[in-house]
Amino acid sequence: MNPLLEIDDLSISFQSSEEKIFALQDFDMSIYPGEIVGIIGESGSGKTALTSSIMRLLPSSGKVEKGTITFENMDLLKRTPKQMQAVYGNDISMIFQDPMTALTPTLKVGSQIIEVIRRHKNISEKEAKFHAIQLLYEVGVPDAHMRLEQYPHELSGGLRQRVLIAIAIANNPKLIIADEPTTSLDMMTAAQIGALLYHLSRSRGASLIIISHDLRFVSGLCDRLYVLYAVNLVESGSTSDIFDMPAHPYTRGLIDSIPSMTTDRTKPLKAIKGTISSQKKPFTQCPFVSRCNYAMHICKDEAPALNAVSKNHRCACFLHAPGAEKRLEEFTHDLNPIEVLS
Amino acid sequence: MPSDNAFLPINALLSEQELSKEGVSFWQDGFFRLKKSRRAKSALCILGFFILLAFLGPWISGHTYYDINLDIKNTPPSSLFWLGSDDLGRDLFTRLCYGIRISLFVGLAAAVIDLVIGVTYGAFAAFCGGKVDEILMRLTDILSTIPDLLIIIALTVVFGTGLGSIILAFIVTGWISMARIIRSKILQTKNTDYVLAAKTMGASIRHIFFHHLIPSSIGPMIVTMTLTIPLAIFTEAILSFLGLGVQVPIASLGSLAHDGLTSMRYYPWRLFFPSIAISCIILSFNVLGDVLRDCFDPQGKDV
Amino acid sequence: MASYLVKKLINLFIAFFITVSLTFFLMKSIPGDPFTSPKGIPQEIIDAMHRHYGLDQPLHVQYSQYLKSVFKGDLGPSFKYKDRRVSEMIFSHFPVSARLGLQALALSIICGIFLGAFAAYFHKKWQDNAIMFLVTLMIAVPSFLLATFLQYFFAIKLGWLPIARWGSFAQTILPTLALSALPTVFIAQLMRASIIETLQNDYIKTAKAKGLRTRRIFFAHILPNALLPTLSFLGFYVGMVLTGSFVIEKIYGIPGLGQVLIHAVNNRDYSVIMGITIFGSAIFLFTVFLSDLLIMALDPKLRTYKMRPINAFG
DSSP, X not given: OOOSEEEXXXXXXXXXXXXXXXXXXXXXXXXXXXXXXXXXXXXXXXXXXXXXXXXXXXXXXXXXEEEEEEETTEEGGGSOHHHHTTTBTXXXXXXXXXXXXXXXXTSOHHHHHHHHHHHXXXXXXXXXXXXXXXXXXXXXXXXXXXXXXXXXXXXXXXXXXHHHHXXXXXXXXXXXXXXXXXXXXXXXXXXHHHHHHHHHHHHHTOEEEEEESOHHHHHHHOSEEEEEETTEEEEEEEHHHHHHSOOSHHHHHHHHTSOOTTSOTTSOOOOOOSOOOOBSXXXXXXXXXXXXXXXXXXXXXXXXXXXXXXXXXXXXXXXXXXXXXXXXXXXXXXXXXXXXXX | OOOXXXXXXXXXXTTTOXXXXXXXXXXXXXXXXXXXXXXXXXXXXXXXXXXXXXXXXXHHHOOOSSOOOGGGTTOOSOSSSTTOBOTTSOBHXXXXXXXXHHHHHHHHHHHHHIIIIIIHHHXXXXXXXXXXXXXXXXXXXXXXXXXXXHHHHHHHHHHOSSHHHHXXXXXXXXXXXXXXXXXXXXXXXXXXXXXXXXXXXXXXXXXXXXXXXXXXXXXHHHHXXXXXXXXXXXXXXXXXXXXXXXXXXXXXXXXXXHHHHHTTTTOTHHHHHHHHHHHHXXXXXXXXXXXXXXXXXXXXXXX | OHHHHHHHHHHHHHHHHHHHHHHHHHHHTSSXXXXXXXXXXXXXXXXXXXXXXXXXXOHHHHHHHHHHHHHHXXXXXXXXXXXXXXXXXXXXXXXXXXXHHHHHHHHHHHHHHHHHHHHHHTTTSHHHHHHHHHHHHHHXXXXXXXXXXXXXXXXXXXXXXXXXXXXXXXXXHHHHHHHHHHHHHHHHHHHHHHHHHHHTSHHHHHHXXXXXXXXXXXXXXXXXXXXXXXXXXXXXXXXXXXXXXXXXXXXXXXXXXXXXXXXXXXXTOHHHHHHHHHHHHHHHHHHHHHHHHHHHHHOHHHHTTTOOOOOOOO
């Protein structure tokens, strides 16, 4: 089966008045129809650059240095923005992060849903309105008739997020990108939105890319995961593989830092020391080296490549290189089995 | 081939943390950008030129601004009269220089009034808050509903024409935008997290006011002053042009333009030189104000 | 929504009231009175004049009389032309100024919006820089310079358009252009900044991600939001047009309100001057009110003032 979206060797940079900063480096990803894929990364990891480049929303200071983004045999980066206008909102859609600011304040909610429908389908205003009501119902917005006539500021955050989802699924896209769908929501609402996204994907056969730094959310929802750190892909694999056996110290650090019901409450919470730094030139060492508990000399001398740890589980870390077995054992030994949260 | 100790652990933690660039203070950053700006430099040069002209011009021209000599009236620029003469044989160059002096004086007066009245008023209103603030602001709203020119004309009628009335008009309304801007900046700063943090650390209100709120408004203060000056010069020029400003024989750039208007067809230089002078002065101040705003008050987008 | 409007109206009336009062007291503080003349008119005649104009009444009586007549629309007699009322003088010349002003305003709003949008679209590229340079230049050039330049160049030198006076449409072209120049660049500057700021918002990203056509995004998503700050300055622009018109009318010999005013100043016709001041303020206040109305029409948050956000189920 051919992947729906394939990203190959993507590198993106941003040019400010003084310097050039790399936002993403040598990124590979593929997603198949119907899959739910998660991209984990903190701020500065490159996830925003990634989604912006798929949606061709990079600011003028951003540049794609190299790589391809192929959607159904079409190289997205080679098309003109005008050509892409027929694709976005139709085959590929995106749900933005902050529902409080993602809707236009001066337009009614109904107009904002109807406009995306009528842009891509030649149907009457009435039919589109009917369609919009059905969509609102599907995403769990009650009193849809009334909501259509309201303005965004009259809706709560959770409702607005649902409206954004309705807009995204309106034309039955094959691929939906959800950027931090739960960041500004409380836990209860986040769980509901998660369930909604899952249901929508399965029922419509759409592929989902979920960008998040919330591991719990992602673990319950996604089939596969990609872990981004400091503009590089450091680990990828199925969710169960990654949670059972995190191959990269960063991933391991992230998972360890999740407090659970069984965490010892007398000890301080585990955190990863230090902070991420911005990249001004291609890496000559492992980006995580200054924060890694298992760093070795080679980690400072060379940049690790992505290698297979097991079937469909890849990791960019010298711990898995031949010769590092001793350190690898220490690493695995410290590992505690994690319950995969569902 | 990796070396022997390639896989041995190193203590690479935290000692490696690359320090980002040393922090730069707001003022340092602002001045740096100011120095870099070519526009600012050109504007300052032009202004410097005019200031020199204003003070040294009459001294080196050898003429006065009031000597009448009907034999040589309306002559084009020559070696005797560098910019020509007007219809009473007076030297235009000298009169222009005096006109520049007046414009600069008006600008300076407006800036001072802005500073003294505007800042005090706005800061006071912001500091008091509540009812006092509301009343004070209501007052300024009402004052600003009367178009400036009309106020000046009204005052001119009562107190006679001339610079006095113009300055008086500034005292009545010229400081309003400064007051508003300072007040809004202080209120904005009052709500920022760092002031909140200072409060939680027990800083007294007085301390917060003088150490945080006022310094934060210096940026908008400088910018507004630099933009009020050209506005004041502009207003004076228009008034003198309409015949309501300075009277003969005193020359202001506006009144010189007024004199030159009627003879535009035959002696265009009489209109040309004062107009160019005033445009350059106003332009330079505006550009300077723009650059200052980019450097020191990036959020100030109000007209 | 209604309460918001009512509040604004009340403010307006208070402002107008204060303006009228200030005008009255200012006029009364002028040393001497309009009837003093060097000709040595016999005292009885002066007294008769005073009685006729009600100037012999105590101050507070004169004040209330004045207020009453102003609200009736009567601004008193001209002091120079004793048989003419100020209101009549204003209204006979106002239509000319009004026409000039409205033409200039309309032109500057349309041009300003599109110039600003154009500059914002090409932000950071040469078109934007060129427009901004032009804007900065225009702001510095006093209106009388531009007006005379236009007159000199297009009317005198090239002879394409009439030099002065008022009457035919062609005669309105140069004055309108000259008058609209300054508001145009102010509006352009504000619109440009406003559009650039609006473009940073997330909802524009959402709109783009929907694949909407650029034209739709501009007119439905960007413009209404960018227009709001510009509208709040409408009063300011009208003020600009108002004051600019004095200069333009003088240069082009247009028989409008400006001419009346300057004439009155030269003749020490105080009541006319004050009358025009009051009239000007009234217009100004009216425009401020109008702009508030427009903003309310455009900003949904103000329209739905009374409705509370319905409690969410999600």
